[in-house]
Amino acid sequence: MTQYSGKALVALILLAPVAALTADPSPGRSRDLVRMVRQDCGSCHGLTLKGGLGPPLLPETLREKPAESLRYTVLLGRPGTPMPPWNAFLTEAEADWIVRQLIAGFPEETR
Amino acid sequence: MKFPTAILAALLLSACAAPALRGTGDLGIVIERAGGSVVVVDSSARAILGRVEGLGDLSHASAVYSRDGRYAYVFGRDGGLTKVDLLERRIARRIVQAGNSIGGAISQDGRLVASQNYEPGGVKVFDADTLELLADIPATFGDGSRRSKVVGLADVPGNQFAFALFEAGEIWVADLSKPREPKVTKFRNIGSQPYDGLVTPDGRHYIAGLFGEDGLALVDLWQPEQGARKILANYGKGQEKLPVFKMPHLRGWAVAGGRAYLPAIGRHEVLVVDTATWQEVGRIPVKGQPVFVMARPDGRQIWVNFAFPDYSHVQVIDTLEQKVVQTLSPGKAVLHMEFTPRGEHVWISARDDNRVVVYDTANFAKLAELPAQTPSGIFFTSRAARIGF
Known part of the structure; x- marks a missing residue:
C-alpha cells in the first residue's frame, strides 16, 4: 500500500478543487471528450443533442440549471432515470469542461 | 422500314445505358450516422454500390423494407422518414x-409503415407507397394530459402493431386492418x-424489456384476454x-431452438x-x-455486442x-451486426474505425473490410420477409 505523507495529502486536497475549476483538458483529450459526448451520450440525447430517451442538452435547456448540479448529474447519474454515472471515465475537471461547453453550445467533432 | 443510322445508334446507346436487371435479395444498407447518409451494399459481392445522402439526423436510425425488397424506409432521430430506392440509389420520398x-415497422401486408415517436409521443401510420398519413395514435396516459415516449414497435400478424410506453409502463396493440380507424x-x-x-x-408473443425493474413483460397475442405477465422477474x-x-x-432475433436469449x-x-414455459x-x-444479442438465422450461434466501455468486442x-x-x-x-440471409457471414459496424467488417461465421475468418463513415445500423433486405423486422 502506498503511504502519503500528511503534508502531501493536505496539499492534494487543497489543490484539487482549484484544478477542477480552471484546468482545460489537452487538445487530444478534449477531442476524445467531444466525440464521447456526441456519440456515446448521443445514443440517448441525440447526436445533435436535441434529446431522445434523455432530455435535450442544448444551451437553451441547460442555461437555467446550476452548473454545479449539471456536473454532478454527469458524474453521478440520476437515480430513477436511465442516466448513468460517468465518474469512472471523467475527472471532475473534465465534467466541468463538458458542462461549460454544453451551456456555451457544444463543439462539433473535428476529423 | 429502314431506320436512319443516327436513330439506330441512339437506340443502341440507350439500351447500353439501361442498368442491368437484378434482384435485391442480397442488397442492404449501412447507416452512416454522423453524415446523414446510407451506403447501399451487396452482400454477395461484399461491395459498396453507392451512397444516398440527405436523410437528416441519423443518430439512432433504423430501417424496414418494402415486401418487394426494393425500398428501405429509414427512420431518423429528427422524425425524418425516408423511402430509399436501392436499385436507383436515390431518395424516392421523404417526410x-x-x-x-426512434424507429418504425412495416405491416404484415406491406401497405402500412408505422413510426414510433418520442416527441410528440405516439405512433403514426403512413401509406407505404405515398407516405400519406393515415392514422395518428397519441400515447396519452394517466389523466390524459401526458404523452409517453414509444418504444419497441413491432409488426404482428393481422396488420397489427405492438409497442410499449416508456413513462406509462403500458403495452398497446393497435389493429390497423382499417388503416384510418385503428x-x-x-x-x-x-x-x-x-x-x-x-x-x-412466430408472431405469437410480444415481450417488452424493463429498465426500471428486473424482468420483462410478456403478452400472448393469441390469447390477449390473459393480459400481460412478468417473466424473469x-x-x-x-x-x-x-x-x-x-x-x-x-x-425477434433473440429466439433460437426453443429458447430466447435476452440481454x-x-x-x-x-x-x-x-x-x-417462459422460465429461466x-x-x-x-x-x-x-446491447444486441442476435441468433444466427439457423440458431446455432448467438452473437453479442456490448455497451461502452466494452464496445470494441463481440462474443459468440x-x-x-x-x-x-x-x-x-x-x-x-x-454498434451493430447483421447476418446474411442464411447466416454464413456476419457484417459488423465499427463506428470509430469507420469500417464495416465481414466475418465467416463458421471459422470466424475476416473476409472483408469496407469503408463507411461512422457506420451504425446494417439492414439487409431479407428483413422484408420476417415477422417483427
Whole structure:
C-alpha cells in the first residue's frame, strides 16, 4: 500500500478543487471528450443533442440549471432515470469542461 | 422500314445505358450516422454500390423494407422518414413526421409503415407507397394530459402493431386492418420503464424489456384476454445493477431452438429463457453489458455486442454448449451486426474505425473490410420477409 505523507495529502486536497475549476483538458483529450459526448451520450440525447430517451442538452435547456448540479448529474447519474454515472471515465475537471461547453453550445467533432 | 443510322445508334446507346436487371435479395444498407447518409451494399459481392445522402439526423436510425425488397424506409432521430430506392440509389420520398423519433415497422401486408415517436409521443401510420398519413395514435396516459415516449414497435400478424410506453409502463396493440380507424388494446401496469420490445418469430408473443425493474413483460397475442405477465422477474436478485451506458435492443432475433436469449440490464450476462414455459433456464456470463444479442438465422450461434466501455468486442455463444466460444475485436465502438440471409457471414459496424467488417461465421475468418463513415445500423433486405423486422 502506498503511504502519503500528511503534508502531501493536505496539499492534494487543497489543490484539487482549484484544478477542477480552471484546468482545460489537452487538445487530444478534449477531442476524445467531444466525440464521447456526441456519440456515446448521443445514443440517448441525440447526436445533435436535441434529446431522445434523455432530455435535450442544448444551451437553451441547460442555461437555467446550476452548473454545479449539471456536473454532478454527469458524474453521478440520476437515480430513477436511465442516466448513468460517468465518474469512472471523467475527472471532475473534465465534467466541468463538458458542462461549460454544453451551456456555451457544444463543439462539433473535428476529423 | 429502314431506320436512319443516327436513330439506330441512339437506340443502341440507350439500351447500353439501361442498368442491368437484378434482384435485391442480397442488397442492404449501412447507416452512416454522423453524415446523414446510407451506403447501399451487396452482400454477395461484399461491395459498396453507392451512397444516398440527405436523410437528416441519423443518430439512432433504423430501417424496414418494402415486401418487394426494393425500398428501405429509414427512420431518423429528427422524425425524418425516408423511402430509399436501392436499385436507383436515390431518395424516392421523404417526410419529416415528428420532432424526435426512434424507429418504425412495416405491416404484415406491406401497405402500412408505422413510426414510433418520442416527441410528440405516439405512433403514426403512413401509406407505404405515398407516405400519406393515415392514422395518428397519441400515447396519452394517466389523466390524459401526458404523452409517453414509444418504444419497441413491432409488426404482428393481422396488420397489427405492438409497442410499449416508456413513462406509462403500458403495452398497446393497435389493429390497423382499417388503416384510418385503428383499434387499440391497452395492457396497463406491465412494469416499470419498458425500454424496447420484440415479437417472437412466430408472431405469437410480444415481450417488452424493463429498465426500471428486473424482468420483462410478456403478452400472448393469441390469447390477449390473459393480459400481460412478468417473466424473469427479479433476475438481478436484489443486487445493485451496474451503470447502464447504453440501452439494449430487442428483436425477434433473440429466439433460437426453443429458447430466447435476452440481454440482462446492468449485468454482464445473457439470460436464457425456455419459450414453452417462459422460465429461466440459464444465464451466460459475457464480457460486458449486452446491447444486441442476435441468433444466427439457423440458431446455432448467438452473437453479442456490448455497451461502452466494452464496445470494441463481440462474443459468440455456441447454443449447444451454452457458453462463449469466441471473442472478436472488429474495431472501436461496435454498434451493430447483421447476418446474411442464411447466416454464413456476419457484417459488423465499427463506428470509430469507420469500417464495416465481414466475418465467416463458421471459422470466424475476416473476409472483408469496407469503408463507411461512422457506420451504425446494417439492414439487409431479407428483413422484408420476417415477422417483427
